[in-house]
Amino acid sequence: MITILGPTASGKTDLAARLAYDLNAEIISADSRQVYRRMDIGTGKDLDDYTVNGRDIPYHLIDICEPGTKYNLFRYQEDFRKSYQSIVNRGRLPILCGGTGLYIESVLKGYQLSPVPQNEYLRKSLAEKTLDELVPMLEQLKRQTGSIMHNTTDVDSCQRAIRAIEIETYNVQHPMAKREMPGVDSLIVGLDIERNARRAKISHRLKSRLENGMVDEVKSILDSGVDADSLIYYGLEYKYVTEYIIGRLSYDEMYHLLEIAIHQFAKRQMTWFRGMERRGLHIHWIDALSPMEDKINIIKKLWQ
Structure with missing residues (x-):
């Protein structure tokens, strides 16, 4: 290959x-x-x-x-x-x-890898925590598992951080469940x-x-029934354009923050x-x- x-x-x-x-x-x-x-x-x-x-x-x-x-x-x-x-x-x-x-x-x-199921109890226990509280928890778990995944620079939302903690917690508890x-x-x-x-x-x-229509593309996905949080989860263009569409950001704020985020992403x-x-x-x-x-x-x- x-x-x-x-x-x-x-x-x-x-x-x-x-x-x-x-x-x-x-x-x-x-x-x-x-x-x-x-x-x-x-x-x-x-x-x-x-x-x-x-x-x-x-x-x-x-x-x-x-x-x-x-x-x-x-x-x-x-x-x-x-x-x-x-x-x-x-x-x-x-x-x-x-x-x-x-x-x-x-x-x-x-x-x-192992397929990691959702842990509803864990998710509920973490639901009220901020990203600044979640990231150290993830880093501690990674030290236990020796994981190179879930870099903190890529975990840019509470939802992503909770899923990463869920995966690393599972790997701590089920170290032999691999294929x-x-x-x-x-x-x-x-x-x-x-x-x-x-x-x-x-x-x-x-x-x-x-x-060439990126804002309209995101609007059409939202109009199809996909909720805003799900698109924000995907990060970069879908995060910032969605936040512009739902009124959290102005167009200029969206453009500026997205440009910075893509430059940072390329560096990562x-x-x-x-x-x-x-x-x-x-x-x-x-x-x-x-x-x-x-x-x-x-x-x-x-x-x-």
Whole structure:
């Protein structure tokens, strides 16, 4: 398998699709929000990128569940394994592409996870606590389990923090309830983009998405019956645009806070990828801004 990773706005999808065209490959998404139907502009699905020279490139794990549901790492591993096996069985090459480092690392290294049920008693006991109270509780549990998941920078709401505490509490209480998930050998290619160039691309893309209907997209999801808290749970675009729509933020406040949040998110992505290297995964970094043909040729040489 070939894996293409990088921070948001680095051009991963376009590169993966062009490479898949040349190698007769299929793409498996590694994006924790592109699994949701109708959440298109805000998650940057860029589905047009999957058509190269008039040919549709097959893709997997995009648009597989409804907004409002809680997709998780355990389900991703299961869905990845099914897609991966199907592609390999048909004699095609899988290309894993995305920016959700936890999802990528979980399948490359074969994380052993357990399906964690909801703990209603725990949830009720934590319901009145603030985020500042919940985060130290999570950090203490992580020290007990040795977990690298649920970074405090990613737990940006009480709802997310409570779910993370629920998972880590379960892992403390059920350390043996695991199942085998073999890792996958992969050539890993990272798109490296200089900080200022990355920030410029993020800002330009945010402006473009807002001009091309992102607010209307969020309104339509809310109008379909998905409650505001469920969309806020997904963070970034869906968090801030929802808060604008329901009147918590002005348009300018929404734009400013969202822009900052996406820049911070991209920085966290790079921190995670560097951590993957420290944890034993070798990433071949290439310049995200170099010509497409140069990037394709570098990857082909590495693959050979």
